[in-house]
Amino acid sequence: MNDESYQADNPPSIIIFVPVMKDDSSEARNNAPYAISSGRPILFKRASLPKIEIINLHSEVLEKESWIANKTINKVNEYLDKGDQVLFFLNRRGYSPFVICKKCGYKFQCSNCSVNLNYHKNLNKLLCHYCGYKSSLFRLCKDSNKCDLLFCGPGVERIFIELKKIYPNKKIEIFSSDTLKKNKSVNMLLKKVEKKKIDILVGTQLLSKGFHFPKLNCIVVVDSDFSSHGYDLRSAEKNVQLYHQLSGRAGREGNISTIFFQTYTPDDEVLLNISKNDPHTFLQKELLLRKEKKLPPFYRLISIIISGKNELLIMKFATDIKSKLPKINKVNILGPVLAPIIKLKKKFRCRIL
Numbered sequence: 001m002n003d004e005s006y007q008a009d010n011p012p013s014i015i016i017f018v019p020v021m022k023d024d025s026s027e028a029r030n031n032a033p034y035a036i037s038s039g040r041p042i043l044f045k046r047a048s049l050p051k052i053e054i055i056n057l058h059s060e061v062l063e064k065e066s067w068i069a070n071k072t073i074n075k076v077n078e079y080l081d082k083g084d085q086v087l088f089f090l091n092r093r094g095y096s097p098f099v100i101c102k103k104c105g106y107k108f109q110c111s112n113c114s115v116n117l118n119y120h121k122n123l124n125k126l127l128c129h130y131c132g133y134k135s136s137l138f139r140l141c142k143d144s145n146k147c148d149l150l151f152c153g154p155g156v157e158r159i160f161i162e163l164k165k166i167y168p169n170k171k172i173e174i175f176s177s178d179t180l181k182k183n184k185s186v187n188m189l190l191k192k193v194e195k196k197k198i199d200i201l202v203g204t205q206l207l208s209k210g211f212h213f214p215k216l217n218c219i220v221v222v223d224s225d226f227s228s229h230g231y232d233l234r235s236a237e238k239n240v241q242l243y244h245q246l247s248g249r250a251g252r253e254g255n256i257s258t259i260f261f262q263t264y265t266p267d268d269e270v271l272l273n274i275s276k277n278d279p280h281t282f283l284q285k286e287l288l289l290r291k292e293k294k295l296p297p298f299y300r301l302i303s304i305i306i307s308g309k310n311e312l313l314i315m316k317f318a319t320d321i322k323s324k325l326p327k328i329n330k331v332n333i334l335g336p337v338l339a340p341i342i343k344l345k346k347k348f349r350c351r352i353l
Helices: 025-033 072-083 156-166 185-196 235-247 269-275 279-292 313-323
Strands: 052-055 085-089 098-101 118-120 123-127 148-152 171-174 200-205 214-221 258-263 304-307 339-345 348-350
Touching: 052 269, 072 085, 072 200, 072 214, 072 258, 085 185, 085 279, 098 118, 098 269, 156 200, 171 185, 171 339, 214 235, 235 258, 235 279, 258 269, 269 279, 304 313
Parallel strands: 052 258, 085 200, 085 214, 171 200, 214 258
Antiparallel strands: 098 148, 118 123, 304 348, 339 348
16 A cells, blocks of 8 residues: 555544455455555556656755756756646745744744644635644834744745746646645546646646546756654655655656756655655665664554643643553653654643653
8 A cells, every 4th residue: 555545643543444456356465465556557568667867956046936957947948849738836825834924033833733824825825734724924023113034945836936937838737636626626627637628737646646638748846855764664665655656647648757846955865766756776775774673563552642731731631641651571662752743732741652
């Protein structure tokens, strides 16, 4: 299984496995140790994976408020001139992932969660992607005037605006959960893509999910910086899976296709693993690392998350739980410590591992 769409985020945890087998006989089903499935169905077996090219942004001069390199634009033009469709991929909803004031340094954060608010230009609102909290941009600064706002980083809305300036005569659409709230709008957009009524798509992870776009032969990954892998031990694995899935969107009719990765970290190991299209090498290295660090699948981890409205009380409660856990040989108990996202939906969180 390579898609977290079939996993529940909150307890009780639910994981759905859908096995796919070439030999569907009862004997094969009973004797198979595992099943292998592919994001590129047999119908398109003559199609090969796209070529991969890394664009080093250190070698490019980006204009102010620009996120797309001139080299990228030149490469994209080659495909557009042939009548091909192009996808600009950025797994970041909205216009900007966070907003700060240039005068006082105030950072707009969610009042319910310990996360930054994302600015959505289409709504003209700041939005929390965890609890749905909304806020306006208006705020008085320390000099009693309005804050001088700095929008940090791009989301798909910002890339869409930049592309409209670069390609004013091209038909461009955003494909994300914000713009596709209903099945009807999804179906309408898919039909427009299939009928070549859209030249450029700007999309999030939603677009990596098994869609068939016959004329899509060029994909640009706008931000391929994997240096901040976060606190998830599976982050490298997830990135390899995501971009392998994404590569299956291009060249599905057997045409020459390319994925361009824009990055400031061209030597990043995760990016290099993706660019080699060799998941077996990545798997071998990842297994050796996990064995050395005593991580799954060689060791089991159990995370106990305690949440509540009072930070001191949950830490005290977690400490009491730890003291009552049985001492088992070769079992280490770590924590309690505050969770990576300390506050979520008005509740503080800590964990024991």
